[in-house]
Amino acid sequence: MTDDTRDRAKTQYASGQTAFERGNYREAVECFEAALDLAKATTPLGGEIQTWLVNAYSAVGRQSDAIALCQALTRHPDLETRKQGKNLLYILQAPQLQRPTNWMTEIPDLDKLSTEGAQSLGQAGYAGTKTTSRPRPKPEEPTIDPSEINRKDNGFLWAALVGVALILGGLLWLS
Numbered sequence: 001m002t003d004d005t006r007d008r009a010k011t012q013y014a015s016g017q018t019a020f021e022r023g024n025y026r027e028a029v030e031c032f033e034a035a036l037d038l039a040k041a042t043t044p045l046g047g048e049i050q051t052w053l054v055n056a057y058s059a060v061g062r063q064s065d066a067i068a069l070c071q072a073l074t075r076h077p078d079l080e081t082r083k084q085g086k087n088l089l090y091i092l093q094a095p096q097l098q099r100p101t102n103w104m105t106e107i108p109d110l111d112k113l114s115t116e117g118a119q120s121l122g123q124a125g126y127a128g129t130k131t132t133s134r135p136r137p138k139p140e141e142p143t144i145d146p147s148e149i150n151r152k153d154n155g156f157l158w159a160a161l162v163g164v165a166l167i168l169g170g171l172l173w174l175s
Contacts, residue, residue, distance in 0.1 A: 006045070009038035013049050020052065025059040030057055047081030049071065054088050067092050 016031030100104025
């Protein structure tokens, strides 16, 4: 692989990472696949690209592609890539836990809305409208009855003053 091809692969790889981190998973898949076409799959760079591609496949719902690529990564020449492939395969093949529906909130897919639907959502307060929050009232502090206050001298203050005086006297005597 020439330096120019390697640089183009790294550029595509970086673009894929950026797209993935921004949540543009389909774009990330395209960038990672393009980077993998430019880089050799058996190199450490190829292994990194494939690892990210597994995550991108999983993010777009292509679980079977992600699992197949993970299985290939478990036989990769690079030791670190093999370890990551095994860990990802373990995660992808783990059984899905059933969550009660009251634990989840359904988020509507805004990409599929027409302009009319987006306008109606905008009126409902979903599409960029700013809501103002009201300040919370401060709780009132409880009042203390003066007759319940313990006014007896417990001697702690005097003991602390004597202790401080002894320490200061000892420091002066030692110096």
